[in-house]
Amino acid sequence: AEEVGGGDKEVVRNYFNNSGFQRWKKIYGETDDVNKVQLDIRLGHSKTVENVMQMLTDDGSLKGVTVCDAGCGTGCLAIPLAKEGALVSASDISAAMVAEAEKQAKEQLAASNGDIAPVMPKFEVKDLESLDGKYDTVVCLDVLIHYPQNKADGMIAHLASLAEKRLILSFAPKTFYYDLLKRIGELFPGPSKATRAYLHAEADVERALNKVGWKIRKRGLITTQFYFARLVEAVPA
Numbered sequence: 001a002e003e004v005g006g007g008d009k010e011v012v013r014n015y016f017n018n019s020g021f022q023r024w025k026k027i028y029g030e031t032d033d034v035n036k037v038q039l040d041i042r043l044g045h046s047k048t049v050e051n052v053m054q055m056l057t058d059d060g061s062l063k064g065v066t067v068c069d070a071g072c073g074t075g076c077l078a079i080p081l082a083k084e085g086a087l088v089s090a091s092d093i094s095a096a097m098v099a100e101a102e103k104q105a106k107e108q109l110a111a112s113n114g115d116i117a118p119v120m121p122k123f124e125v126k127d128l129e130s131l132d133g134k135y136d137t138v139v140c141l142d143v144l145i146h147y148p149q150n151k152a153d154g155m156i157a158h159l160a161s162l163a164e165k166r167l168i169l170s171f172a173p174k175t176f177y178y179d180l181l182k183r184i185g186e187l188f189p190g191p192s193k194a195t196r197a198y199l200h201a202e203a204d205v206e207r208a209l210n211k212v213g214w215k216i217r218k219r220g221l222i223t224t225q226f227y228f229a230r231l232v233e234a235v236p237a
């Protein structure tokens with residue numbers, strides 16, 4: 001899946017509409033038909049979502065705050081955001097993912113009986129590069145892993161241009177240990193590993209943010225046995 005005329009994106013779209021959709025729907029879901037590795041990734045990812053919700057709610061109420069969830073997947077973040085009263089625009093390059101997120105939101109938000117009346121997120125099939133508009137907060141979780149740094153730079157710049165106050169990103173950090181794990185993984189590719197995983201050095205992500213006038217305000221690291229994510233919150237410098 002090397003880049004040939006933007007080939008990465010087509011491969012990723014195709015993957016997340018087919019085998020990747022089946023695989024990740026299970027990981028992000030609640031059913032018990034997952035193996036040990038998938039269960040570990042589910043746990044790690046849910047910690048990332050919790051961390052993001054904490055970061056955002058620590059900053060004040062989300063009621064009426066506009067949030068763009070770029071690459072929303074099955075809605076793991078969009079739904080809890082809506083429960084907090086945020087006005088969520090959730091989009092994904094995969095139509096299958098967006099349909100699943102919408103289904104989940106309808107089920108979970110109808111049953112929601114908290115103090116705050118949730119607003120149904122606006123779901124859209126769109127790659128993040130073609131998103132427009134302005135949002136108080138833009139969040140993009142575990143999406144950069146599908147793109148090499150030279151592409152990620154442009155994606156980060158575009159996401160920052162949509163955000164007025166905050167941009168939250170998570171990515172797989174390029175550390176020696178994880179680099180090693182990944183190389184070992186590449187020697188034994190499983191049948192479901194249809195896409196390449198790209199790791200990003202925190203310094204490269206920070207440079208991409210600085211270049212467009214943003215600075216990192218908070219950092220987090222989420223690790224389980226098989227899941228690694230660096231979480232950064234950036235604000236205008």
Ligand code: SAM
Nearest residue numbers: 016071072073076092093094127128141142143
């Ligand atoms: N952000 C979600 C979460 O954390 O629950 C989903 C993460 S999943 C590993 C990656 C998602 O990014 C997939 O749903 C995929 O379709 C989406 N994606 C990949 N490339 C994208 C792009 N260029 N624009 C928008 N979405 C993209």
